Amino acid sequence: MSTDEETALIRETVAKFVDRELIPLEPHYLKSKLPGSDHPELTAEQKHRLRTVSKELGLWGLDAPEDLGGHDLPTRTMAAVHEELGRTCVPFVLPPDSPNLRMLQAAGTEAQKRKYMQPYIEGRMVSAIAISEPGAGGDPAAMKTRAVRDGDQWVLNGRKIWISNARAADFIIVMARVGSDARQGGITSFIVEKDTPGFVIEREILMLGGGSTYEIVFEDCRIPADSVLGEIGKGYAPMQLRLRTRRLEMGSTCIGIARRALDMLCEHARQRETFGVKLADRQAIQWWIADISTRMHACRLMVRDAADKTDRGEDVRHEASMIKVFATEMAYEACDHAMQTLGALGMTLELPLNALWQKARLMRMYEGPSEVHRQSIARRVLGLRG
Numbered sequence: 001m002s003t004d005e006e007t008a009l010i011r012e013t014v015a016k017f018v019d020r021e022l023i024p025l026e027p028h029y030l031k032s033k034l035p036g037s038d039h040p041e042l043t044a045e046q047k048h049r050l051r052t053v054s055k056e057l058g059l060w061g062l063d064a065p066e067d068l069g070g071h072d073l074p075t076r077t078m079a080a081v082h083e084e085l086g087r088t089c090v091p092f093v094l095p096p097d098s099p100n101l102r103m104l105q106a107a108g109t110e111a112q113k114r115k116y117m118q119p120y121i122e123g124r125m126v127s128a129i130a131i132s133e134p135g136a137g138g139d140p141a142a143m144k145t146r147a148v149r150d151g152d153q154w155v156l157n158g159r160k161i162w163i164s165n166a167r168a169a170d171f172i173i174v175m176a177r178v179g180s181d182a183r184q185g186g187i188t189s190f191i192v193e194k195d196t197p198g199f200v201i202e203r204e205i206l207m208l209g210g211g212s213t214y215e216i217v218f219e220d221c222r223i224p225a226d227s228v229l230g231e232i233g234k235g236y237a238p239m240q241l242r243l244r245t246r247r248l249e250m251g252s253t254c255i256g257i258a259r260r261a262l263d264m265l266c267e268h269a270r271q272r273e274t275f276g277v278k279l280a281d282r283q284a285i286q287w288w289i290a291d292i293s294t295r296m297h298a299c300r301l302m303v304r305d306a307a308d309k310t311d312r313g314e315d316v317r318h319e320a321s322m323i324k325v326f327a328t329e330m331a332y333e334a335c336d337h338a339m340q341t342l343g344a345l346g347m348t349l350e351l352p353l354n355a356l357w358q359k360a361r362l363m364r365m366y367e368g369p370s371e372v373h374r375q376s377i378a379r380r381v382l383g384l385r386g
Helices: 003-034 044-056 075-085 098-105 110-119 238-270 283-311 316-345 354-364 372-384
Strands: 127-130 146-150 151-162 171-178 186-192 199-206 212-224
Touching: 003 044, 003 075, 003 354, 075 238, 075 283, 098 127, 098 238, 110 238, 127 151, 127 212, 127 283, 146 316, 151 171, 151 186, 151 199, 186 238, 238 283, 238 354, 283 316, 316 372
Parallel strands: 127 171, 146 171
Antiparallel strands: 146 151, 151 212, 171 186, 199 212
8 A cells, every 4th residue: 555545544534533523522622611611621431432432443553663563654644644633623632642752762762662652652651741941941051950860860950831731641751951061962851750759740820722731840859860861961852853743743733723714714604695795705705715725735735745854864844843833823814714704603612713723823832933933944044053
């Protein structure tokens, strides 16, 4: 079977899963986000069904190594998977979450892969990553969390913020500085298991769209010497690999968001009349549809190009930055135009459109805000260092 045939088959399977299992849960999920609601995002029974059905469909471990029970699918195929998942506002991740998987795969020892990566692939473990700090978001040189060797242990001290999944994670990959090197070379990654003494989840931070992140503190947190993920002082490259993986995912997810927004826009435009004229016949609406469609096509080609380069082992930092900016702004504007087309209906919290719009807005910030990526793109084009 060719890559294109395999991609089409996987896309069809994921699309049916989204249509039959996730989209029908949207009313329940949206109800949980209403002010004052005490409903869970998804019930235990709903989560169990999603995990059971997706596993039965063979959708677990799609890009995980074959020797660890995965399917080792190429990045282009995974792009199709994330595009289909992007069409719904219901949050569900097919185990395992690829970015941390890539980091473990690239830098983990055989013992670490058996202990963490294997159960992560099998859906028995949840992970998180702690990079950002108060005052040091997109600037690794400002990172202040420190790790000091003490005999057969490392001692972590510092503070991290904007950490997703911190409370649910079985282990967290923590970026810290070893020594006094103020450059990227001092950054090292460590694996910290939950319930480790000195690892404190200080507070939950409610985010746009109803999600949560966490601020965590390390107070003389002692971890074993073999908790280092990769080489001491060389954690920046694996961290960037993880970030690039997420940015390519975001490109595909944004295409899915824009597709759903465009579908809702077109459905309403065909039905709604104002002053005796269908919205679908109005030039303003037609131009929005044309612009969204064109940008979706361009974004899909950008993602496909970067995916193919990734599978060939090429460096796609430049492409990933361009995708991160282009895709997130495209999805946000697609949702905004759809909301404007739907009028008052587009302002309600009862439709998935508002949740997708908030998701797209949030995506413009995490994994590097658009302004930082634009600066990086320009500096590479100009040939500037740093």
